[in-house]
Amino acid sequence: MSSVSTSQSRAGAQSKTGRSGVWDILILIINIAATIGMVALVWASLVYAKPATNLAGDEQLAQRIFYIHMGCNVGALIAFIVSLTGSVLYLITRNLRWDRMSQASIEIGIIIGLGTVITGSIWAKPTWNTFWTWDPRLTTATITVLVYVAYVLFRNGIDNRRTRALFGSIYALFAFLTIPLTYYSARWFRSIHPVVFSGDNADAQGGFAVGSTMMQTVAVGAIAFTLLFIALLIARWRQLSMEDQLFELREDLES
């Protein structure tokens, strides 16, 4: 088993070195695009977007964090969807490449997801007068981040590379499937989170109408965080595959 996988990965390594020039340029372009996107997002959210007309004082100022909050949210969602895709592909094909994709996107998703929770908390203090409340969206976001932190811990406890990939993929599958159930069960508890884009929530606190410049800024945020996610994903994915190659070479040398 191990000799087969070693020879496969060697072939992969050789073909990869052949393409490395093109790859490097592509990666460089994506990295630059992500950097520009993040700079543009900060500029758009602080300067370009007009202030929310129905808010005043601290609340109006705090509202500007929403663009980054929303961007983080989009980035984390994409990250966890990519991780689900990677896990399912691994369970079907048993190619470690997909496991590495899943792991990389989960690690990035944890960081970006934490960004969602932290920016939300900062916004909530002036608006709701509390950093924390057991709102369904807060609950779901936090539990989701915790589930994936458990994923990382779980992986670190397994020695066999393929067992690690298999158990990690199974756990990622379960983790993703509980998210909607967590959300709906928490939603029926009670909710004060404003629903900005769809639906009505009579109890919502701190909602605001979205104008055209604000909408554009939201779009910039979504694009910027998607680019950031892709750039980080590629970097981490590469790093993980190199780690695996290194490990296999070391195993070969020792045996």
Next chain:
Amino acid sequence: MNNRVQEMNEDLVMPGEVAAAPETVRNAGPAAPSPSVQMRTNGGLGAYMRKVRAITRKELQAEWRAKEVFSTMTIFGILAVLVFGMAFDLRVPKSDMVAPGVLWVVLLFAGVLGLNRSFGAEVDRGSLPALLLAPMDRSAIYFGKMIANLIFMLAMLALVLPTILIIFDVNMIKTWILVALLLGVLGYVAVGTLFAAMTASVRARESMLPILLLPLMVPIFVAGVALTAAVVDGRTLGDFWRWLGVLSAYDLIFVTIAFIVFDMIWQES
């Protein structure tokens, strides 16, 4: 009579005694002896149920002799109820405000203790390879273990509920609460047995299982607490039917996926 004897034999087959299983002989047939495939798949639903029952019976028998899982869980559960009772006694004006939460927290934490032993004991005794060699689909092992865990946890609840009644003076022995507990425990052991199997061979398994399991149990926990609170408050079915829906959906989804996935767990090691 003969049939009955054979059935008993099947039930008594210990995992690992591959060659002795009478069923394999019967299923293989005289013409096509390809046991490695036929042993695991043939026999229809009835044979499958008998295998599940054999595993469950083995678990219950081992538990009856060792008294390891049930006693630990129950003692922990009762102790936890007492500790919660002391902790809340001075500060909470009405104990039925916290009792539903106490019930479900105790259920989750005590359950982890039992689930840890479900496969942990097999690893410690070195009997896991023998269990895996048993001539049956791995999912039969899963369902057998799951049903055994379900029985242990329901038995624990049968002692914890009266304890809560005594300590908190809140009667939670009501039809819909019992239904919710059954559904909640089913979902819990469905996911828990799978993860117990996965963590059994992992470093620091005792501490890993709760970390993996508890965040996935949030839907069950929220739905269970809300439903129990609604029943304790004396509301009608129309107010809490959706929580039964959440619990049933959870059970349905995760029993199915665990059933599909369980066979993969030992493929790589």
